[in-house]
Amino acid sequence: MKNDTQGPFGKALSLVKSHKIISAILVIVIVAGGYYAYAKSTAGKTSTQYVLGQVERGTLISSVSGTGQIEASNQLDVKPKVSGDITSVNVVSGQQVKVGAVLAQIDARDALQSLSVAKTDLTSATIDLEKTKISSAQTAQNSGDSLTKAYDAGFSTLSDSFASLSPIIDDVTNILNNRTRAAYFDYGVLRAQIGNSATDKKDALALSLESVQTEYNSLYKDYGKLSHADTDSADKLIAGLYSTSVKLADSLKNIRSFMNVLQNNIDPLPQGLTADETTLNQDISTVNGKTAALLSAQSSINSAKADLAAATQTYSQISGSNDALDVQTAQLALDQKRNAYQKALDNLADYTVRAPFDGEVATSPVQKGDNVSSGTIVATLITKQKVASISLNEVDEAKVKAGQKVTLTFDAITDLSISGQILEVDPIGTVTQGVVNYNIKIGLDTQDDRVKPGMSVSASIITDSKANILLVPSSAIKTDTNGSYVEVPNGTSANATPQQVPVEIGSTNDTQTEIVSGLTEGEQIITRTISGTTPTATQTSNRSVLGVPTGGGGGARTGGRATFGG
Incomplete structure (x- = not known):
């Protein structure tokens, strides 16, 4: 009997054993083909x-x-503003500090000596200035007397001006409104001789004069309350009456111009027109004089005020041995010494290195005895x-x-x-x-x-x-x-x-x-x-x-x- 391995199945098995790779590929192809057929047959069923x-x-x-x-x-490398040897380091890494806390100290002996000299110089300059200012009070008193005299003259000018302007205002108002005295200003005459424009012009002139009289009455009421001690009110009254006087002069000049028009357009010449025009010219001259007097009083007071302020400010001397230049020179010397002293104080403060804000010392790379300059990091400070x-x-x-x-x-x-x-x-x-x-x-x-x-x-x-x-x-x-x-x-x-x-x-x-x-x-x-x-x-x-x-x-x-x- 022959061995089974020699049959067809045995031959196939022998072939598979001798070609393992090819056999594996064939198995994979068969399985994949079967899966593809199954998937295609089931597609669309879901x-x-x-x-x-x-x-x-x-x-x-x-x-x-x-x-x-x-x-x-906030993070900052703290560096000194001056050079020198570190005499102490007051912080360590990780330490919490408050603003102004001392981080390190630099040798400040030279700075202390400079501060002492500056303090002595400042004291000397202060004494020199006080000596130069001895007679300043008397000079200020003289200037004050001049201002008092200027106000006395101003009060007198006010009184005279009020007395002179009042009758002028009343007289001109009477010319414009009293038909018995000045028939030529009658509305009927103006309308018949010239036209409606003349009546309008008269109304405008009367309104302007009425405005001046209102201002004058208000000022005169304040004048009745004025005392010699009230210089501020005097200043306002002088300025106010000066302004009113200027307006009154302008108003009178406009009325005179209107009278000239009437003379040229009304025939025969109205009775009293020429005489009234002469009176008006005299009134204008009087008002101009009072206006100038008020302006002069105002200028005198302002000048006296300026003199008093200058005398007080410059500490002028009356003894003749010194003048204002000496005071200014002494004051300048004192200012220089004061600035030098403050600079010495600030310089001394720079020898103490302080924390610029609340925070934590991240590092402090220096130690006592180190020589530092403005580029040296004394400590690195960070905020919490x-x-x-x-x-x-x-x-x-x-x-x-x-x-x-x-x-x-x-x-x-x-x-x-x-x-x-x-x-x-x-x-x-x-x-x-x-x-x-x-x-x-x-x-x-x-x-x-x-x-x-x-x-x-x-x-x-x-x-x-x-x-x-x-x-x-x-x-x-x-x-x-x-x-x-x-x-x-x-x-x-x-x-x-x-x-x-x-x-x-x-x-x-x-x-x-x-x-x-x-x-x-x-x-x-x-x-x-x-x-x-x-x-x-x-x-x-x-x-x-x-x-x-x-x-x-x-x-x-x-x-x-x-x-x-x-």
Whole structure:
């Protein structure tokens, strides 16, 4: 009997053993072909399914994110303003200091000697000035006497002017208004001889004179209350009566001009017109004289005031041995010595290096005996208050502003989250490889000792928040040429095409979109579609109104999940 290995099966087995690689490839091809045939035969047997959600009311929060580092709100290398040897170092690294605290002391012996000399010089200059000012009181008294005399003359001028101007005003008023005395000013005569323009002119002249008389009466009333001690009121009365006198002179000149017109246009010449014109010329001369007297009195008083002020200011001497120049020279010398003394004080203060603000000593690299100069770092001081500095691109920067709330997280401290707010946004961006970025400073609401300068930080900035609005997952929003819409189940039929419902949308974030109109709270919507063309569930990709691809769940889902289909 022959061995079984020599039969057909044995030959095949021997062939497989001798060609293992080829055999393995054939097995793979057979299996793959079988799977492809099975998949093709089952394709289309699985119907399309839809994931459902509900329209819910809630709060929509929009935010932008950025990364950066923690910084001290203020960091400064403290350097001395003078050179010298360190005599003491008063701080160590990590020490908390207050503003003005002594960080280090520099040898100040030369500065102390300079201060002593400056103090002696200042004392000497003060004594010299006091000697030069001995007779200043008498000079001021003389100037005061001159001012008193100027006011006495002013009071006399006021009295004389009031007495002279009053009868002139009364006389001219009588000429304009008394038809018995000056019949030529009668309205009927003026209208008949010249016309309506003459009556209008007379009314204007009478109104001007009446205004002058009103001012005069008011001033005369104040004059009745005036005392010689009230120099301020005297100044006002002299100035006021001078102004009224100028107006009265102008008014009289206008009346005289009108009389000249009447002489040239009325025939025969009215009785009394020439005599009244002569009287008016005398009145004008008197008013001009009083006007000049009032102006002279005003100028004399002002000049005396200026002399008194100058005498008081310059400490003029009356003894003849010194003059105002000596006082000015002594005062200048005193000012120079005072400035030199203050400079010596300031110079001495520079030998003590102090903290410019409250903070922590980060480093103090010097020690007693070291020679330092203005370029030497005595200590590096940082504030305890820390801020986050992050970078945002130009798109996100346009959405943020100072005062917005921020949530900060830290790579090095995973369990720590700190709230804060934006302190400032750089107005000028930085361009790096064509990308514009803006630095944002964020203040921390809580100062945690674990947070150190230089740590990496991530910031989520809340740019908008809307409460109590209708929300749907952003994946549910679709768009076409007519605008935005959502799909809703169309009955319970497995083969029914979903119904499109037009909607108006508002704000959106990465996962949710606000529904302004078109849907009501609690309505069911289709959030995503599971295609039935392959046995593996896939989701169509949609685009929100802002052009952000959504789908595949897209984050948080609004409403419960359900599916329908065959």
